[in-house]
Amino acid sequence: MDDGIARKAGPLPAAGKEGEVMGECEDGKEYRCWEELLPDALGLIFRNLPLQEVLTVVPRVCKSWGRVVAGPYCWQEIDIEEWSQQQSKPEQIGRMVEQLVGRSGGSCRRISVSGLPCDPLFSFIGDNARALRTLEIPRSEISDSIVETVAPRLSNVTFLDISSCTKIGARALEAFGKHCKSLVGLRRVMHPIDLVDKVCQHDEAHAIACSMPKLRHLEMGYMLIATEAVLEILGQCRDLKFLDLRGCWTVDDKFLRERYPGLRVLGPRVDDCYENSYWEECSDYSDDSIYSWEFMDDVDDDDYAVGSDDEAIWDDGQGLENLEVRFYGGGFSESFAGFDWPPSP
Structure with missing residues (x-):
């Protein structure tokens, strides 16, 4: 597969007038070699590939592509929700999040991962992804106290998904609302199994009403609320x-x-x-604003160098030798079979 991709770049080109690497097509027109594309342009292209190919195929095509994947260019949006739903070991999710967020260089605008296993990992995101606009962490094991600590670092978030996060409640919602002043979208969808020990969630509805006045989109599926709680939200939002x-x-x-x-x-x-x-409808920033890399001007390309085409992508001193990057077709694993919404009574 690597040879097939490499052949698309054409034969080895000759140097142009100003030291540029150029080639010549059969019709006499010049073209640039793939490896000469700007890193941020390659990052835009690689964003359209499946996660599996970005992690396992692209880095082995050539050194320049490996440097792009190892750097921040591909990780403006980190969407590993489907992959994380298939993992049985929480430490695997934690290690993947740390690696990808670390490689984003603080420029990540969206994180989508299911089942953050612990408070320290959420704190890591707050410390290293302060440019976040969209945070989707359903089924995560985070607490009210860590949200109150980390929320001030997530002030740029405009869309939040904390569905089925059973260890947080009104305190966490109030903290998010207090510090995420531009929040316009909230997804707090529960599963009936999550609520077996609860009587009502009117305190959460009150926290939403009092702290999130700019909401335009709100999902509260299966929450234990009555009409009065919804009216309070509508009166404030x-x-x-x-x-x-x-x-x-x-x-x-x-x-x-x-x-x-x-x-x-x-x-x-x-x-x-x-x-x-909602993500497509309410995103208010363009690709031009996402892919600006002024902070990379002083960074030596050697920091992201990949030793050879046969070396693994994760060559930053930590490595992912013990991380199982498995990909499955046909939906979720057996552990998620039957996890579905019940019909109307």
């Missing part, structure tokens, strides 16, 4: 355009639709699977 109440059986959705005709309400009945496209 006046910009709200979409409200997901699937599984919130005690909420009078008919009353809400009559009182707020401009509000799109989904639920409480579960008729179908709603595919959220």
